Amino acid sequence: MSMKFYSTNGQSPAVNLQDALLAGQAPDRGLYLPAQIPRLPRETIASFAAKPYHQIAFDVLSQYTRGVIPDPDLARMCREAYDFGIPLEVIQGRKFLMRLDQGPTASFKDFAARMMARMFGFFLNQTGGKLTILTATSGDTGAAVARAFHGIPGVRVLVLFPVAEVSASQRKLMTTLQGNVRTLAVDGKFDDCQAMVKQAFADPDLRHIPLSSANSINIGRLLPQCVYYFFAASRLADTDEPVVFSVPSGNFGDMMGAVLAREMGLPVRKIIAPVNDNDAFPRFLATGVYQKVSPSRNSVSNAMNVGHPSNLARLTALYGGHMDETGKIHRQPDMDRMRRDLFSSSISDQKTRSSLKSFWEQYNILLEPHGVVAWQGFLDWAATEDMGQSPIVMVETANPAKFPEEVEKVVGWPPDVPFHMQAAMDLPEDFDRMTVEYGRFKAYLMKHQAS
Numbered sequence: 001m002s003m004k005f006y007s008t009n010g011q012s013p014a015v016n017l018q019d020a021l022l023a024g025q026a027p028d029r030g031l032y033l034p035a036q037i038p039r040l041p042r043e044t045i046a047s048f049a050a051k052p053y054h055q056i057a058f059d060v061l062s063q064y065t066r067g068v069i070p071d072p073d074l075a076r077m078c079r080e081a082y083d084f085g086i087p088l089e090v091i092q093g094r095k096f097l098m099r100l101d102q103g104p105t106a107s108f109k110d111f112a113a114r115m116m117a118r119m120f121g122f123f124l125n126q127t128g129g130k131l132t133i134l135t136a137t138s139g140d141t142g143a144a145v146a147r148a149f150h151g152i153p154g155v156r157v158l159v160l161f162p163v164a165e166v167s168a169s170q171r172k173l174m175t176t177l178q179g180n181v182r183t184l185a186v187d188g189k190f191d192d193c194q195a196m197v198k199q200a201f202a203d204p205d206l207r208h209i210p211l212s213s214a215n216s217i218n219i220g221r222l223l224p225q226c227v228y229y230f231f232a233a234s235r236l237a238d239t240d241e242p243v244v245f246s247v248p249s250g251n252f253g254d255m256m257g258a259v260l261a262r263e264m265g266l267p268v269r270k271i272i273a274p275v276n277d278n279d280a281f282p283r284f285l286a287t288g289v290y291q292k293v294s295p296s297r298n299s300v301s302n303a304m305n306v307g308h309p310s311n312l313a314r315l316t317a318l319y320g321g322h323m324d325e326t327g328k329i330h331r332q333p334d335m336d337r338m339r340r341d342l343f344s345s346s347i348s349d350q351k352t353r354s355s356l357k358s359f360w361e362q363y364n365i366l367l368e369p370h371g372v373v374a375w376q377g378f379l380d381w382a383a384t385e386d387m388g389q390s391p392i393v394m395v396e397t398a399n400p401a402k403f404p405e406e407v408e409k410v411v412g413w414p415p416d417v418p419f420h421m422q423a424a425m426d427l428p429e430d431f432d433r434m435t436v437e438y439g440r441f442k443a444y445l446m447k448h449q450a451s
């Protein structure tokens with residue numbers, strides 16, 4: 001028997017992992033969640049201390065893939081996807097920094113994208129299907145998706161990015177791939193790219209082309225993101241105390257990984273989910289009234305500029321409520337339990353910059369604008385509750401070298417480009433240019449679909 005996944009809107013039938021993955025969003029516009037969250041036995045969680053990351057990933061993910069992906073295939077996928085390090089640095093005492101920036105695009109999105117790409121590849125191989133992945137990006141997601149799907153048979157990737165809004169290093173991570181990845185530099189804004197992608201998904205003329213977005217609401221993006229919380233806890237020696245995690249949040253997929261890990265049995269004391277100026281969630285937690293931020297606000301932690309985090313529909317569901325895709329609450333979740341388990345605060349740009357500087361001066365550890373939001377959110381929480389003996393793990397979601405201008409402005413020098421990013425910096429770029437004209441984009445898409 002394979003696990004079933006239900007839609008948070010409750011109007012579509014439950015499906016297995018393969019169908020949930022290939023569909024992305026449920027037909028009723030809800031998001032998929034496991035019908036029953038499996039609980040790992042204590043002994044299994046204890047055994048993680050002696051296992052490498054890819055084996056922990058196998059133990060966790062196999063709970064969801066049984067019946068649709070044979071264990072030996074999943075084990076191979078985990079080995080291939082997770083061939084890079086996950087440093088857990090001591091900040092001071094029981095405070096740790098987990099760096100999720102050692103993957104090929106130097107952001108935590110590599111963890112999910114690399115596993116999801118292999119799952120797509122596995123299912124397509126079984127069905128003989130072809131798929132074109134269309135992604136509009138403001139930087140990080142497009143790079144992670146493009147690199148993850150590079151070389152996956154049966155898949156063609158088209159990435160649209162706003163030519164003037166993407167940094168040179170972000171661009172090179174996408175445009176140096178060749179093969180089954182095409183990148184389109186659009187003379188417009190991110191919203192223009194997104195609008196063309198959305199129009200293509202809704203276009204009846206394109207219905208014969210199997211399209212997917214592989215975007216952040218896909219259940220295939222969420223499941224792999226609970227693994228590193230198990231990993232972090234397993235590496236904290238000589239403590240049985242439940243862990244506090246601080247996760248800088250935008251669309252709330254990363255922090256949902258921590259929520260899922262706790263539901264699976266990981267002892268977690270608190271999940272801190274700080275945000276930038278897009279403060280819909282901390283206001284919701286404080287008042288019980290949800291109001292999205294529209295339009296979303298720009299801030300230095302630009303990968304978190306999300307006015308209405310789609311994963312809040314999942315969070316609400318896990319706390320017994322119902323939020324639809326527009327952000328309307330049909331049934332209030334258990335706010336008391338949410339407040340007990342979670343904490344959130346909004347970190348201004350000014351605070352982000354000053355905190356980046358003071359963190360460097362105090363600990364000699366260089367963060368970037370997203371990771372420092374995790375740190376500042378932790379400080380906000382520690383002002384309300386005694387941390388006691390709890391270990392605390394801050395999640396650093398990107399490498400400082402992805403944000404050289406901002407980091408240099410604050411500390412006075414540019415961050416080193418790590419070895420794993422340098423390779424892409426030296427390769428020749430290849431991308432096509434496009435104006436914001438849907439007709440032209442459509443013709444391009446028909447020409448470049450998967451075959």
Ligand SMILES: *Cc1c(COP(=O)(O)O)cnc(C)c1O
Nearest residue numbers: 249250251252253254303397398
């Ligand atoms: C995407 C991203 C985030 C936000 O993650 P969510 O899952 O959307 O909350 C944080 N930091 C970086 C560097 C990112 O790329």
